[in-house]
Amino acid sequence: MATLTLRPNSDSVINLTRISGGSNYTLVDEETLNTADYVYTFPGSQEDVYGFPDHTTEIGTINSISIKSYCDYMLYSGPSGATNPRKRGLLKISSTNYYSGYSNLTTNNSAVLFTDTWTQNPATSSAWGSDWSVVDNLLAGIWLEVTTLDKTSKNGRCYQLWVEVDYTEGSGSGQPTIKRFGGVPFAALNRGVW
Numbered sequence: 001m002a003t004l005t006l007r008p009n010s011d012s013v014i015n016l017t018r019i020s021g022g023s024n025y026t027l028v029d030e031e032t033l034n035t036a037d038y039v040y041t042f043p044g045s046q047e048d049v050y051g052f053p054d055h056t057t058e059i060g061t062i063n064s065i066s067i068k069s070y071c072d073y074m075l076y077s078g079p080s081g082a083t084n085p086r087k088r089g090l091l092k093i094s095s096t097n098y099y100s101g102y103s104n105l106t107t108n109n110s111a112v113l114f115t116d117t118w119t120q121n122p123a124t125s126s127a128w129g130s131d132w133s134v135v136d137n138l139l140a141g142i143w144l145e146v147t148t149l150d151k152t153s154k155n156g157r158c159y160q161l162w163v164e165v166d167y168t169e170g171s172g173s174g175q176p177t178i179k180r181f182g183g184v185p186f187a188a189l190n191r192g193v194w
Contacts, residue, residue: 004058004135004165007031010051012092012139016041016158025050028142028161033070035111035159040074041085042155045145049092052163054136060170062128064119065091067100067140070111070160085146085156089116092139098122099143111159135165 008025016039018024027037028050039048067089089100100116121128128134140163144156 001063002058002060002167002169004055004167006052006055006135006163006165008050008161009053011048012051013047013049013141015046016048016142016144017046024048028069028158030160033111033160038157038159039142039144040155040157041144041146043146045143047090047097047141047143048158049090049097049139049141050161051139055132055165058132058165058167058169059130061130061168062132062135063166063168064117065128065135065138066115066117066164066166067091067142068160068162068164069114069116069142069158071105071114071142071144071156071158072107072109072111073105073146073154073156075108075154085144085154087114087145087156087158088143089114090141090143091118091122092141093121093123093134093137096123105156130170138163 008029011023011025014024016024018027018039019037021027024039027039071087073085085105086102087105088102091098103114120126142158142161144158146154146156
């Protein structure tokens with residue numbers, strides 16, 4: 001098994017509010033968690049969808065695609081019984097969004113790692129297979145919600161988001177196979193036969 005990690009490199013659909021900067025994806029694309037910059041919802045529910053780089057030399061069977069995100073909420077003031085904000089990961093395949101289940105954001109000002117995993121392509125309800133164009137065309141993001149009761153007291157925040165592609169490596173390296181070198185069969189070079 002091997003894992004390909006992809007970090008956001010563009011904005012596709014932007015609805016979450018950014019704490020600073022000009023592009024939402026730059027607030028969640030870091031390799032090391034940075035809680036000084038983030039995107040958030042306050043009030044209601046919104047989502048961001050990000051673009052990702054293509055795979056490079058990876059080949060083999062895709063076992064699952066996961067969205068990893070660090071999220072929490074910020075408590076301002078309001079009713080002590082307010083429910084917690086919640087989140088969902090989302091994959092966008094073609095023009096359709098596919099959402100994970102809901103996860104409650106239960107920590108105040110303390111980021112928690114969430115993992116949303118799809119073991120099947122939600123667009124086909126079949127195994128991912130070995131078609132890496134699905135990965136190359138993939139968009140992914142986060143949906144955050146603050147309920148009506150919470151909207152004067154809390155906001156949901158996302159600090160970091162990335163995609164992990166778990167796959168079983170295929171034979172080869174993903175690069176063209178060299179069969180001849182200078183007109184000599186490569187197998188002969190390995191044996192020292194000229």
